[in-house]
Amino acid sequence: MIDSAEVSRLIGDELATLGKFIDLLQEEQGKLVAGELEGFEALAASKLAAADRLNGLSTSRDRLLCNAGYPAGREGVEAWLAGPPNPPSAAESRGAWESLLALAAEARRLNELNGKLIAERLSHNQQALSILTTATNRASLYGPDGQTRVSGGGRKLGSA
Template identity: 40%
Template sequence: MMKQSAPLPTPASQQRLALLIEAEAMQLGEFLALLEREEGMLVNGDTDALLGIAKIKNERYRELQRLHDERARLLGGMGHSVSDASIRSICTGLPRVLARWDEVLELARSARARNEINGKLILERMAHNQAALSVLLAAADQAPLYDADGHTRTVGGGRILGSA
């Protein structure tokens, strides 16, 4: 039994794939720049601005997912799997599209690595904050060393034994 090969791509389907690859490259470039900004904020301790970045990051991620899904539907409709080999097969003879696809793959690798670094930075910041919070909570459990007038109090305060 011979395996049927996928039908030859039409110029319109090749063009559509090329446009999707171009859009994905642009979105990945913007996503990577956003991750770099996020890393700078994490390193500098500018945690207040991270909420805004997180919102934009989620929007960019959803757009990248939409482009990926659209590319998967196009490839499936052409009888191809969602793979590097399929794209290279469909884009044979289109060196600029293949170069842009290589760029998409490299940008995706860079974004994944940068996101992992940022995740580690976030975990470090959280661990530091947790340690500081533990110190503050432990201090809150201690009796105050000063009274309301600023005079020192003995720790253990309370009544003297035998007094009523």
């Protein structure tokens, strides 16, 4: 026999934690768009803690379902919600589960977008570093007389 109240509680906890995780993803996105680095490390730590909490809740839910003979994951929750005996809180649990699935899709979308923003920032930083490295290398070239010569060619720093 499955502890339906515990499964419902875990789904509710997952829903609340996922909502907080999405808030963190939105905050991260704002910082990425603004180019704001301050507080980014703490934000990453908070995201990691929320992801760990989500994984723990999901594992606990799957364990309860598996112990009662249901499969793990989405398939198990769907079977639990559909199967007899229907838990007294089935309608409420179904609503929470559907909200959880919708929020998970939103979190996935936000995370992918943030990943693209990070890749774009990284590309810009690598280009800037390449320009600076090239400028530094040109400044330390030696001429035919053995003296350091400053190259006047190429793109000036700060120009487009």
